[in-house]
Amino acid sequence: MRYNPQTIEEKWQEKWGDEGIFQPEISDKEKYFITIPYPYLNGNLHAGHTRTFTMGDVIARHRRMLGQNVLFPMGFHATGTPLIGLAELIAKRDPETMRVYTELHGIPEDLLEKLDSPEALAAYFGREAEAAMRLIGYSIDWRRKFTTIDPAYKKFIEWQFERLHELGCVVKGSHPVRWCPNDRNPVEDHDLLRGEGANILDYTLLKFRLKSDALNTPDASDTSDESNVWILPCATLRPETVFGVTNLWINPDVVYVKARVNSEQWIVSEEAYQKLTYTDREVERIGEISGRDLVGKTVENPVIDHDVLILPASFVDPANGSGVVMSVPAHAPYDYLALRDLKGVELIDYGILDLSDIELISLIAVPEMGEFPAVEIVEELGVKDQSDPLAEQATKLVYRREFHHGVLKNNTGEYAGVAVSKIKDILTRDLIERNLADIFYEFSELPVVCRCGTTCVVAMVKGQWFLNYSNPEWKSKVYAHLARMQILPAELRIEFENKIDWLKDKACARRKGLGTRLPWDDEWLIESLADSTIYMSYYIISKYIGQLDVEQLTPEFFDYVLLGKGKIDDVLVDHDLTRQIRDDFEYWYPVDIRSSGKDLIPNHLLFFIFHHVALFPEEKLPKAIAINGFVSLEGEKMSKSKGPLLTLKQSVGEYGADVVRLYILSTSEHTQDADWRSEGVESTRKQVERFYNIAHDVIEMPEAEADCEPKVIDRWMMSRLQRRVQETETALSVLRTRHALQNAFYLLMSDLKWYQRRGGISSLKEVMNVWIRLMAPFTPHICEELWEAIGGDGFVSLADYPVPDPDLIDSNSERAEKLVEDTLDDIEEITRVAGITPEKITLFTAPLWKNLVLKQALIAKQSGKLDMGALMKELMSNPEIKKHARDVPKFAQKLVRDVQNWNDEQVAYSLAGVDELDVLAESAEFIGKEFGCSVAVLDADSAGDDVDLQGKRRFAEPGRPAIYIGGQQ
């Protein structure tokens, strides 16, 4: 009987389909609703999908066999821009695209040429994806499939956004993006020549007012006239240090711009001025002023009553921030160094006579550091001056210590006592409210250059629609629900918490792409991640779409079926049908588990929770999330657009569905990345074949042969089987597929090998019956085939999943086999090391007195009172032991040392013991066969000296018989 995966797999997929066994309806049974993120339709499914989806299918199949009513649906994602981009590239026959899609995605060229519209692509890849998922045997209810550009789905999305809008979750605002002024477009990482890693940082601009002795105005002292007020905004990431400013820095060699910014007058560098024009401020250039002319002037600190001088500094980079820098020498090494560097420099040209008035102001208390951390670190590192590269390091060091451990001092007024790590947002918000500060966005690395060669800026997109994820109330509801959710693996919970914390408002509308329009503002398309947040509920509806008219899908309909709100009279869909859908929803929802790749944690999975929490009552919120890692190919990262790529279809075509499924899940688990290696798949194929062959041997075995009295080895086999079943179930319950398969497949297989080696027969059929069911979630086709062959009832996919039977756990037989195995290993080692070809093996079990000593020691250990003195006293009171008084101390001493280190389990194991003489005698024939010689088993007490040729028997210990091997060296 040759294993032919293609035949078997086709056969069972057809049967499953014909009988519709994966099309659940509501019933009295407990339900289980599992979903996997639907695939995006810009290519064929590949090894990465194979992993995530197979994971889901195994969960579904496992739950189904546990007796739950399992719903496992699937849809397709087509919203957004990639499909449009791809269609354009195909339409213009872009050579690279044509190559990738013919070679890697395996699309015939003539067919590919026709896929020049997003709709054609979506239709094609949708068909291919479904075919691929059927080919690998996923137990999906295909009646519910849909695509995110279906008219009915759009109605659903419109309803969702209508609701979110009402709830105040969608708001209008502005937000910063990386922007190419030349292309007049936001840029993404792959659009960039330089600065791919650049983040957008939010600097605080602190508004220092120029004092009255200022600029070209006849009567500058009249500050009631706004035109006389000039603001020097300083950009900083550490706004709290404004309390410690001693001076400002201006680059004397730079020409600054005087500008009207909204209703104020600012002085900033040329570059900063340009940047401001891309923000949502109204900006007008008024004039220029040289940095040199600003030096020596005085400004007012916006937060405290303190006037400070403007000093010259060459380190001020006009391209960075506003080109105006505030100086906090107590906490910023550069400022301290620059100030120190100015000492003794002639500044009279700037009208500055003396810097001796400038005193450092400390505002942060850091444990184990003095008043002026910057000074301390500069001296510690021996930084020479502001151009010394060490200055950078000093800055980081101070920052790190102050940020993590620093607390604001009393001179920060109402903020005293606040941790530095918490102050930024609070202070910035307060100062903006009082119009003393502003936000200024800047890249974390400069420059950022677009592919077109233009330097990018941060631009504010105006009038954008946002999901206001930063809303603390929304967030706290999400936190609260997260705490109730199961996260697998559990270690990732903290990651979710961190990401919830980190999440800011998210722009949710786009100008370009496929998708649904915002119902209240049809110039905007709903962004594609935002339209994929609660679609699991749509699977309930999608099954019935053929029975209703899209125009009937009014908000009242969705309110009624999804939220149980409103009156059925307001619903246009047939009322019986509506009630049916409502019942379905009540039965199937919430999602019991969402299983996904780890790349979706900071986006989709987060939004999934956010939107559910916003829209649904607590009992309809998702219960669990499971995460799995990526898949690489022969150590290389996969890429849909460049390769390498292995499609699901290719891999199944080459190895068969069951082999692919088994391989992808056994090679790694949880967040570990799996590496697809053809060598490994090949060996998995052989293992599956072996499984098939073993099974057939067993199935074809005549009943009579199998029918005999159960021996130790049979009890051992059944006992091991229970343990494997138990481990598999435990592992599967937390989705440790690798661990599950190690037990369900590999370890069980090696148990079975040992069983057969030991001559076991009578349990084979029963083991096989369990084994087939145990493997069914992983390799369903081959298991159906074997289940049928073994005469199982119905589909194995619907059979009961094995549960361990505690009554069949037989520790005694396991201990017995352990003894045999250990003895075998010892004999093996002796023959190898001594180079003996054995002719006769004699085994001596330990004498009674040694067993008594051990037992006594174990009992003492168990009661926590094992010590040599007391033990000896007790031992010697036993006449049987006392007979061997000469040998007892040495043996006992070694024993005490060993037993002292044992844990409870070991003690109990050893205490239970086995009848060694009996066990070894029974396996003498087996051992003899293994070594091709005769084996005698004696007990050390009764064996005569004539059989103990080399006096070996004195080495016998409990659990470790003495061995004498006669033979040729």
Place this chain on the structure above:
RNA sequence: GCGGGGGUAGCCAAGCCAGGUCAACGGCGCAGGACUUAAGAUCCUGUUGUGAAGACAUUCAAGGGUUCGAAUCCCUUCCCCCGCACCA
């Protein structure tokens, strides 16, 4: 930089949370043997070193510490992977 996950014998990879049967599960590869006309398949054995009797020595990124005892706990350092947003 911040956050998360890692570094175990030729490779992959358990063990680490709950320290002690851990020279360290399992698989692959490799070597030897059995079976076979041969190959394949299957089975057995070995795969840190030493060892003519079942042993001993040295290992779990590196260094230090806690402990009777550390791959496992603590500290420091080095290295790798992933995410950091308007892409899906």
